[in-house]
Amino acid sequence: MNTDLAPLDPPADGLVVAFYGDDFTGSTDVMETLEDAGLPTLLFLEPPTPEQLAAHPEARAVGVAGVSRTMTPAQMHEELPPAFRALAALGAPLVHYKICSTFDSSPTVGSIGRATELLRAELGDGPTPLVVGVPQLGRYTAFGTLFARYGSEVYRLDRHPTMTVHPMTPMHEADLREHLRPQTALPVALVDLRELDGDDDTVGRSVASRLAEAEGLVLLDVDDLGSQRQVGRALHRMLETARETGSPVGVVGSSGVEYALGAAWGASGAAESLPVRQPTKTLTVVGSLAPATRAQVEVALDAGFALVEVDDHALVDPERSAAACADAVARTVAALGRHDRVLLRTPVPAAGGGAGGAGGDSAPVDGTALADSAPVDGTALAAALGAVTAEVVRLTSVPRLVVAGGDTSGYVAKALGIEALRLVRRLAPGAPLCRAVSPDPALHDLELCLKAGQIGDPDYLVLLAELGSTPQEGTS
Structure with missing residues (x-):
């Protein structure tokens, strides 16, 4: 397939894309992809008002980092409609419900089908494109089936070493049409690779016809840069029509939506980096047991990060949580008073190498908590770690x-x-360094990196703590 054809022209002005991300780290992935496509992007924690957006006239795209991936359909019904309504009111012609590229979902948790129904209820019942494949991230859709890279191999998702044993939404069906069937009564049409292979005019007419006749979702295959570009051209045409009519179009998919648009526009270069401060202190909080994160923790501890270990069971126990949180805050604040690099985490299960983890012996350790062996509620633990981290940042003004x-x-x-x-610098796909925008002077310009557990090379945490330490990276 010829990918060296004339690019389309992206909209020259105004807001282009508004998106709601079903988890936080996936939302930062979309933000950096939009930046690379030439659209300055702001990622909000709550749907912004027009007044808030007006304070940032440079923004060409805006997102909301949500947590709907872990919600029940009933919780989605409360959360999503007002968010979609608020995003549509901002005037962007394309409103994107962003999902994980491994399609994490089930009828009871993170239902993509239910979210699509809610999006269509707000924006109308026209065809809803579904774009999941992202070759740049090792995600491929071919004839409606999702494949994902793991290490150097690519697996059908229902045979993937980690997604088949996902603790919340294990994948047992790689045909996305079949996977969606228990989640929604909406029909799911497919535009497969055969229809995306050809000259631009022929493919454009074929895809436009398929979209026009569709009554629900339309899954568009993406397995290489050529098919990605053709899908991007189809999304661009829908976007242009929406600009003309003033009625936004809803799209569901991974960051493959934005990658496809960038491919159609011929704008996929790295976004310009903002200055990075010279690091003084860095606090790292680990709430993931993903193998990639475990490896990063081991390297960080070997490099001298101070370890603060907290009892996950105590943090979520109603009778012990207040004391456990206070203890975690106190020990982390004390560690930051003595060390420039502090790593806060819950104990690693015995199968992962013991509570201290590899490298714990060579790193300064500020307290080790004993924990029960039974698993804890992940959402409750994440909330507790959030509360602990916020209090530590408030007390220490840690800059990164x-x-x-x-x-x-x-x-x-x-x-x-x-x-x-705001995006500061790309580091690894889906895990950029960002800067906080806040009315609180103590938080404004805080440097933040919020990454998914499986993202990054083993030395990622060390490199991030050192970022800005060389003269050429400057300060701000």
């Missing part, structure tokens, strides 16, 4: 905060009470 874990990142950001995030 790193959080590992999608749910933990969302709860930390909400507990801090920041208004929005």
Whole structure:
């Protein structure tokens, strides 16, 4: 397929995309993809008002970092309609419900089908494109089936080493039409790779016809840069029509939506980096047990990060939580008084190498809590870690905060009470360094990195703590 054809022209002015992310770290992925496509983006914690947006006239895209991936359909019914309504009111022609590229969902948790129904209830019942494949992230859709990279191999998602054993939404069906069937009664049409292979005019007419005749969702395959570009051209045409009519179009999908638009526009270069401060102290909070994060923690402890370990069971126990949170705050504040790099985490299960983890012996350790062996409620733990982190930041004014874990990142950001995030620098896909926007001077310009557990190389936490330490990276 020829990918060296003339790009389309993106809208020259005004807001172009408004999105709601179903988890926090996925939302930062969309933000950096939009920035790379040439659209300055603000990521809010709550749907912004027109007045809030007016304070940032440079913004061409706006997002809301949500937590709907862990919600029940009933909770979605309370959360999503007002968010979609608020985003549509901002005037963007495209409103995107952003989902995880591994399609994390079930009929009872994070239902993509239910979220789509709610989006259509607000924006109208026209065709709703569904774009999931992101070759840049190792996610591919072919004939409606989702594949994902793990290490150097690519697996069908229902045979994927981690997604098949996901603790909340294990994937047992890789055909996305079949996976959606228990989640919604909406029909799901498919535009497969055969229809995306050809010259621009032929593909454009074919896809436009398929979209026009669709009555529900339309899944568009993306398995390489050529199919991605054709899907982006289809989204661009819908966006242009929405600008003309003044009626926004709803789209569901991963950051593949924005990658596709960038491919159609021929704008996929790295966004310009903002200055990074010379680091003084960095607090890292780990709420993930993903293998990638475990490896990063081991490297960080070997590099001399001070470890503060907290009891996860005590943090979520109604009778012990207040004391456990106060203890965690006190020990973390004390550690930051003695060390420049502090890592706060709950104990690693014995199968992962013991509570201290590899490298714990060589790192300064500020308290080790004993924990029960039974698992705890992940949402409650993320909320508790969010509260602890916010109090530590308030007491210490630490200038750089790193959080590992999608749910933990969302709860930390909400507990801090920041208004929005701006991209500072790309570090790893979906895990950029950002700067906080807040009416609170103590939080405004706080440097933040909020990453999913599976993102980043083993030395990611160390490199992030050192970012800005060399003269060429400057200060601000």
